[in-house]
Amino acid sequence: MPKQLEIKGVSVAYGNTTIVQGVDLHLEGGDIGCLLGPSGCGKTTLLRAVAGFEPVATGEIWLQGRLVARPGFGLPPEERRAGMVFQDFALFPHLSVARNIAFGLRRQGGRERQARVAELLDLIGLPGSGEKYPHQLSGGQQQRVALARAMAPRPDILLLDEPFSSMDVALREQLAREVRELLKRDGVTAILVTHDQFEAFAMADQIAVLFGGRLHQVATGFELYHEPANRFVANFIGQGVMLPGRVRDGRQVETELGLLAGGRPHGLAVGAEAEVLLRPDDILHDDDSPLRAEVVNRAFRGAEYLYTLRLASGQDLLCLVQSHHNHAIGEHIGIRVAVDHLVAFAKGRESARWIGAGV
Amino acid sequence: MTATAPSTTSRPASARPGPWGVGVTALALILALPLLVVLGFLLVPAGEVWGHLADTVLRDYVTNSLWLMLGVTIGTLIGGVGTAWLTSMCRFPGRGLFEWALLLPMAMPAYIIAYTYTGLLDFAGPVQTLLRAGFGWGYGDYWFPEIRSREGAALMLSLVLYPYVYLLARAAFLSQSLCVLDVSRTLGNGPWRTFFTVALPLARPAIVAGLSLALMETLADYGTVQYFGVATFTTGIFRTWYGLNNTVAAAQLSALLLGFVFLLVALERLSRRGARYHQTSQRHQAIRRYPLRGGRALAAIAFCLLPVACGFLIPAGLLTTWAWRVADTRIDAAFLGLMGHSLGLAATAALLALVLALILGYGRRLHPTRGVTAAVRIAGMGYAVPGTVIAVGVIIPFAWLDNSLDAWMRATFGLSTGLLLSGTLAALLFAYLVRFLAVALQTVESGLGKIRPAMDESARSLGLRPGGVLRRVHLPMLRGSLLTALLLVFVDVLKELPATLILRPFNFNTLAVRVYELAADERLADAAPAALAIVLTGLLPVILLSRSITQSRHAQTT
Numbered sequence: 002m003p004k005q006l007e008i009k010g011v012s013v014a015y016g017n018t019t020i021v022q023g024v025d026l027h028l029e030g031g032d033i034g035c036l037l038g039p040s041g042c043g044k045t046t047l048l049r050a051v052a053g054f055e056p057v058a059t060g061e062i063w064l065q066g067r068l069v070a071r072p073g074f075g076l077p078p079e080e081r082r083a084g085m086v087f088q089d090f091a092l093f094p095h096l097s098v099a100r101n102i103a104f105g106l107r108r109q110g111g112r113e114r115q116a117r118v119a120e121l122l123d124l125i126g127l128p129g130s131g132e133k134y135p136h137q138l139s140g141g142q143q144q145r146v147a148l149a150r151a152m153a154p155r156p157d158i159l160l161l162d163e164p165f166s167s168m169d170v171a172l173r174e175q176l177a178r179e180v181r182e183l184l185k186r187d188g189v190t191a192i193l194v195t196h197d198q199f200e201a202f203a204m205a206d207q208i209a210v211l212f213g214g215r216l217h218q219v220a221t222g223f224e225l226y227h228e229p230a231n232r233f234v235a236n237f238i239g240q241g242v243m244l245p246g247r248v249r250d251g252r253q254v255e256t257e258l259g260l261l262a263g264g265r266p267h268g269l270a271v272g273a274e275a276e277v278l279l280r281p282d283d284i285l286h287d288d289d290s291p292l293r294a295e296v297v298n299r300a301f302r303g304a305e306y307l308y309t310l311r312l313a314s315g316q317d318l319l320c321l322v323q324s325h326h327n328h329a330i331g332e333h334i335g336i337r338v339a340v341d342h343l344v345a346f347a348k349g350r351e352s353a354r355w356i357g358a359g360v
Numbered sequence: 361m362t363a364t365a366p367s368t369t370s371r372p373a374s375a376r377p378g379p380w381g382v383g384v385t386a387l388a389l390i391l392a393l394p395l396l397v398v399l400g401f402l403l404v405p406a407g408e409v410w411g412h413l414a415d416t417v418l419r420d421y422v423t424n425s426l427w428l429m430l431g432v433t434i435g436t437l438i439g440g441v442g443t444a445w446l447t448s449m450c451r452f453p454g455r456g457l458f459e460w461a462l463l464l465p466m467a468m469p470a471y472i473i474a475y476t477y478t479g480l481l482d483f484a485g486p487v488q489t490l491l492r493a494g495f496g497w498g499y500g501d502y503w504f505p506e507i508r509s510r511e512g513a514a515l516m517l518s519l520v521l522y523p524y525v526y527l528l529a530r531a532a533f534l535s536q537s538l539c540v541l542d543v544s545r546t547l548g549n550g551p552w553r554t555f556f557t558v559a560l561p562l563a564r565p566a567i568v569a570g571l572s573l574a575l576m577e578t579l580a581d582y583g584t585v586q587y588f589g590v591a592t593f594t595t596g597i598f599r600t601w602y603g604l605n606n607t608v609a610a611a612q613l614s615a616l617l618l619g620f621v622f623l624l625v626a627l628e629r630l631s632r633r634g635a636r637y638h639q640t641s642q643r644h645q646a647i648r649r650y651p652l653r654g655g656r657a658l659a660a661i662a663f664c665l666l667p668v669a670c671g672f673l674i675p676a677g678l679l680t681t682w683a684w685r686v687a688d689t690r691i692d693a694a695f696l697g698l699m700g701h702s703l704g705l706a707a708t709a710a711l712l713a714l715v716l717a718l719i720l721g722y723g724r725r726l727h728p729t730r731g732v733t734a735a736v737r738i739a740g741m742g743y744a745v746p747g748t749v750i751a752v753g754v755i756i757p758f759a760w761l762d763n764s765l766d767a768w769m770r771a772t773f774g775l776s777t778g779l780l781l782s783g784t785l786a787a788l789l790f791a792y793l794v795r796f797l798a799v800a801l802q803t804v805e806s807g808l809g810k811i812r813p814a815m816d817e818s819a820r821s822l823g824l825r826p827g828g829v830l831r832r833v834h835l836p837m838l839r840g841s842l843l844t845a846l847l848l849v850f851v852d853v854l855k856e857l858p859a860t861l862i863l864r865p866f867n868f869n870t871l872a873v874r875v876y877e878l879a880a881d882e883r884l885a886d887a888a889p890a891a892l893a894i895v896l897t898g899l900l901p902v903i904l905l906s907r908s909i910t911q912s913r914h915a916q917t918t
Contacts, residue, residue, distance in 0.1 A: 052821055078820040085821040091814035095836045104832075105822030154823065 003066030011060035035205035043214040053078035084151030092135040099131030105154040121149040159191040177203040263343030278344040281319040290335035384723040388735035394753025401611035431514025440525025451649035452657040460906030465671030467898035471583020476675040479884040519671040525570035532566035568631035580746035582858035593617040614749040682888035706853040709792040717800035743798035747859035800845040807841025
């Protein structure tokens with residue numbers, strides 16, 4: 002059984018500038034993948050290479066067992082069976098919603114086509130809006146029409162290029178969840194490109210973190226947060242601080258907060274200098290704890306406060322505390338460490354090992 | 361960007377000129393030929409005639425042109441900015457009506473309004489006759505302003521050119537974020553002070569751009585100044601060409617006039633660039649208009665009514681009465697023949713301009729290299745160049761080509777070809793294209809600009825081949841722009857006077873030329889049917905413009 006999408010060692014270049022470098026990635030049928038990274042990391046370029054708008058410099062792209070791109074060859078986009086949803090939707094302003102959706106359904110008969118359009122209008126929750134024109138719809142509705150248009154010909158893969166970036170920030174996560182539900186209901190295989198980790202968490206089964214044209218880690222959102230493969234992923238996903246320490250043995254690191262241990266070997270040499278990633282939820286507020294830290298800053302988050310705490314040594318920590326624990330700046334509060342996933346990096350080196358609890 | 365090959369999508373275009381680059385550049389060069397010819401004559405040593413011109417009339421040309429420009433500046437600024445501010449920022453009865461009615465004078469060519477007012481205000485006209493009858497005055501008993509003067513010409517031109525300023529100033533006022541005006545009010549400035557210290561400076565680039573367009577038209581005008589006997593560059597070029605029969609001096613006068621024009625073009629470009637940076641905020645609230653009541657409302661109505669009435673209603677009404685009076689005798693087979701000439705010529709020029717504009721526009725979209733962009737820019741320069749100058753620039757190379765060809769044919773085959781191009785419709789159409797291609801080009805390019813690359817890519821990923829993208833996405837989306845481009849060029853050609861006068865084939869008359877001839881014979885009423893036909897056609901683009909204004913108003917309220 003061939004994979005739905007297989008990207009093997011693909012590089013994409015503009016002139017002498019390499020934008021994407023040797024990316025390997027694959028996706029099973031029905032899965033939703035995500036290319037996540039800061040702007041300029043090459044994620045959109047990679048997506049456009051899959052769609053057929055950019056040629057590959059090295060490597061191969063396979064869609065459902067068909068070779069669609071290798072150096073010197075590219076199946077034109079109209080023959081790839083890859084649907085695409087663009088950042089600005091690119092709805093055809095001269096066509097009604099129904100005719101936009103039916104645009105890619107030229108080979109079907111009239112009745113079949115109408116049935117598919119009606120089905121999709123239902124699916125996106127806009128039944129009866131078929132005769133409207135794109136400009137009469139809200140941004141969210143336009144986005145769903147763009148999605149339906151791309152889904153209509155039942156493409157082998159659906160490519161979504163920052164589909165929520167023009168939406169209100171408050172709406173993005175909700176929309177991402179809605180779109181995920183839609184795609185899952187239709188069993189669509191899809192790739193989402195985004196720079197917003199919460200969008201990625203809300204929508205994707207597998208997230209590929211891209212930076213500088215290279216793939217850094219492919220994992221679930223949970224794994225990216227708790228078991229980042231390197232410093233870049235650790236910094237890019239979520240918040241946290243790096244606490245210096247020394248490796249005691251294969252599972253433990255000695256720090257000024259005591260001996261921190263994880264469930265898995267970290268692979269660093271005994272006695273080496275290391276840094277441990279501490280997430281805000283790794284530090285718990287506990288009035289009974291003898292370990293004290295000074296509140297130097299705090300940000301109210303509604304249900305929680307995010308405190309910035311300073312240890313006697315001058316080391317800063319982040320700590321997430323329920324907001325009824327209201328402490329003023331300058332106060333000293335008790336804390337303790339609760340590390341489930343110990344993430345330790347060799348000091349000053351890019352490589353990463355983690356000590357996972359439950360993996 | 362391209363719909364031809366997936367491998368070239370959004371790649372930086374290569375520096376090597378492809379077939380498009382060569383074709384577009386060649387086209388641009390051909391279209392730039394008249395300008396190059398005229399400017400080339402600056403290198404030819406000035407003859408005796410030039411010395412004579414410089415000693416006698418040149419100072420008049422410069423002084424009169426400058427005075428006209430000053431008058432038009434004052435007139436269009438007061439009329440254009442004042443009405444734009446009132447209709448966009450204040451609320452008074454009839455505001456919505458004036459919003460589009462203020463554009464009506466655009467339909468009126470300056471030479472036609474000049475003929476009309478002469479008929480109305482000169483000694484034998486109804487106004488003075490009425491005064492004499494009413495007060496029992498005789499000839500010489502009273503003072504009456506002379507309309508056929510420099511000041512009169514400035515007034516006539518202002519009346520039909522203020523809409524340029526009005527349009528651009530209005531757009532600028534509407535795009536100003538209300539916040540900055542509110543900030544000024546909270547800092548203690550009254551509405552007047554706010555207007556002069558905030559709104560006006562912010563709108564200045566747009567106003568200057570509109571003004572430079574109006575001034576270009578002023579410099580290009582021939583019919584009005586000729587009729588009023590005001591010696592300017594355009595009339596001077598005519599006199600030197602026909603009266604003194606001196607090609608070199610006429611071309612050099614044209615080059616001098618071009619110098620003025622280029623200054624205005626530079627001014628316009630600079631201020632348009634400035635306008636981009638004067639957008640203060642992306643978010644716009646719906647405008648809360650300042651309500652005017654009682655005397656103020658009346659004053660506002662009068663201020664807006666005056667230009668509409670003087671610039672359109674009165675002259676159009678007068679033309680209609682005259683046309684009605686002479687309809688029996690004047691609307692005959694000859695008149696229909698004129699109509700046929702005018703419409704045929706205008707339609708042909710419009711179609712040709714559209715085709716060229718599409719070639720240039722697509723050339724730039726598919727291959728946005730620096731060379732192609734520059735070529736397209738050059739091809740679009742003609743809009744600033746007076747018709748008289750273009751005519752001179754067309755006639756000289758065409759005559760040279762005819763003579764050379766004739767000499768060569770006689771030398772080689774012993775037969776004379778005579779004049780093949782000069783004095784033909786081909787020469788005239790070429791001149792129209794040089795002058796009005798920019799109008800079509802601008803419209804087509806803005807239409808193409810609305811078709812973002814993502815549209816092409818969407819269509820491709822939904823299974824369309826490049827040809828299908830063109831047919832099913834581009835053409836339907838461009839249809840409106842193409843029609844608009846056709847219409848605009850059509851109307852501009854119909855109204856054009858000086859180039860037609862110089863380049864038309866012998867005994868070939870158009871509506872505009874006939875109006876000019878009849879007016880020159882002081883048969884103003886007889887000229888009315890043809891003049892009215894021109895004005896009515898000129899209303900078409902005005903209707904188009906006013907419709908887009910009404911639409912933008914709806915967009916604001918939602």
